[in-house]
Amino acid sequence: MNGFERRKSAIKEKMMNTVLEMLRTCEPRNIRIADIAAEADVSQVTIYNYFGNKEALIRESIKRYMDMNYARFEQFLDGNPTLKEIVRYTIQLDKETFETYSPAMFQQMLTSDPELASYIEVLYREQAAPMLVRMIEEGKKKGEIAESMPTATIMAYIGMLKMQSHTLLELAHQSGRSGEFMEEIINLFFYGIRGVEPSES
Structure with missing residues (x-):
C-alpha cells in the first residue's frame, strides 16, 4: 500500500x-x-x-465493527480455549455490544437495509456457522460434548439462545448481578437444570 x-x-x-x-x-x-x-x-x-x-x-461502519469483533474472536481461538471459555468469551462480546449500542438500532438497520442483512447472512453461513460446527466437533473429541448428541441439534439450541441473547443480557443487567447471572446461564447451558457436571454423575 x-x-x-x-x-x-x-x-x-x-x-x-x-x-x-x-x-x-x-x-x-x-x-x-x-x-x-x-x-x-x-x-x-x-x-x-x-x-x-x-x-x-x-452500513460500512457497522460491517467494519462486526468484522473487527469476528477478528477478535478468531484471535481468541488461536489460544486453543476450552468450549466453556469460548461460550463465556462469546457472551462477553455480546455484552460489550449490548452496552455500547441499542439492540433496537441494529434491528432497525437490518430491517431498513437489505444489503446489510444479506452481508450478515453470508457472514454467518460462510464463516460463523462452519466455525461453530468445527468447535462442536472439536468439543466432542475433547469430551466436552457428548458424542451421541447430534451436531445439528446443538446448532439449533445455540441458535435459539443466540436469538434471545439480548433478552438474557437485559435480564442480567436488571438482576444487579450481571456477572453471576451470565455464569449461571453458562452452567445451565453445559449442565442443565440439575447443575451436575459429568465428573459428578
Missing part, C-alpha cells in the same frame, strides 16, 4: 469510527452528513466521494 492509499484508508477509517461513536447515542436516521463531516473533520464532499451517501457510510 503506497502513501496515497494509506491516507485514503486512514480517512475512511476516521469517518467510520466517527459514525460508530455517534451511533452510541443517536439513531441512524437522525445522523446527518453535516454532523459526520464536522465530527470527522472532513468535508461533506469527501464523504460523498468515499461512500456515495450516508446510508452506505453507516
Whole structure:
C-alpha cells in the first residue's frame, strides 16, 4: 500500500469510527452528513466521494465493527480455549455490544437495509456457522460434548439462545448481578437444570 492509499484508508477509517461513536447515542436516521463531516473533520464532499451517501457510510461502519469483533474472536481461538471459555468469551462480546449500542438500532438497520442483512447472512453461513460446527466437533473429541448428541441439534439450541441473547443480557443487567447471572446461564447451558457436571454423575 503506497502513501496515497494509506491516507485514503486512514480517512475512511476516521469517518467510520466517527459514525460508530455517534451511533452510541443517536439513531441512524437522525445522523446527518453535516454532523459526520464536522465530527470527522472532513468535508461533506469527501464523504460523498468515499461512500456515495450516508446510508452506505453507516452500513460500512457497522460491517467494519462486526468484522473487527469476528477478528477478535478468531484471535481468541488461536489460544486453543476450552468450549466453556469460548461460550463465556462469546457472551462477553455480546455484552460489550449490548452496552455500547441499542439492540433496537441494529434491528432497525437490518430491517431498513437489505444489503446489510444479506452481508450478515453470508457472514454467518460462510464463516460463523462452519466455525461453530468445527468447535462442536472439536468439543466432542475433547469430551466436552457428548458424542451421541447430534451436531445439528446443538446448532439449533445455540441458535435459539443466540436469538434471545439480548433478552438474557437485559435480564442480567436488571438482576444487579450481571456477572453471576451470565455464569449461571453458562452452567445451565453445559449442565442443565440439575447443575451436575459429568465428573459428578
